[in-house]
Amino acid sequence: MSSTMDQKKPLLGTDGNGQPRAPPPNVPGGGAPSAPPGGGGECAPPPYSGPGGYGGVVTQQPYVPPYGAGGYVAVKPPNYMVLNAFAAFCCCLLCGLMGLYIGSQSDTAWNNGDRELSLRHSQNAKKWGIGGIIGGCVAHLFTIIILGVTFGVVGI
Known part of the structure; x- marks a missing residue:
């Protein structure tokens, strides 16, 4: 009574007994791995050198909290320059x-870091433009109407 959970599957790259598999016969050099240029024997991965595998000192980026309270990034309020330019010219x-x-x-x-004042000025600029x-x-x-009444074009 053996279930599929009781059976152990062989590890990848090994035969059923846990021994490494032989390389396929079509590998150049009779199936044996080739040595690196300049000799050196067997092909082994470089030794572990810490997280990232770059060796030397591992550095971490400094944590910079987002601007604004509550963990959200504040967005610059609009300045309504186009609206006010249209109001000024037309x-x-x-x-x-x-x-x-x-x-x-x-x-x-x-730019001075005063978000509340910037928001208040933005709202006032919008009011001036619409007004x-x-x-x-x-x-x-x-x-x-005044010119029409004065010159008799419009009768009121």
């Missing part, structure tokens, strides 16, 4: 310039 110059200035302050705060676009559109619409 809609409302004052609001767009203020947004550009506050957006640059967001970048400066981030500039909305204010500029309202001002342009108001100007068109």
Whole structure:
């Protein structure tokens, strides 16, 4: 009553008795391994030289914790420069310039390592940009209505 669990399988590269197998007969040199160039006898692996096998001193990279609390990597908040440039050139110059200035302050705060201030400046730059676009559109619409009424093009 022998089960498959009771039977021992031979190790890889050995015959059933634990002895190493003979090399196949088609190996050049009659089946015997060749010696390394310059003599030296048998082909043996180099001696163990520590983890990685490179020899010498084994070094480890220093641990650098990620920036930010809780183990997450903080992402730089956007500065909304494109939004504010559009607001400055197309809609409302004052609001767009203020947004550009506050957006640059967001970048400066981030580079100084103040994440909270950078996030606050980023939110303010977004508000200035959106406010500039909305204010500029309202001002342009108001100007068109005033000019239309003045010159009699639009009847209100």
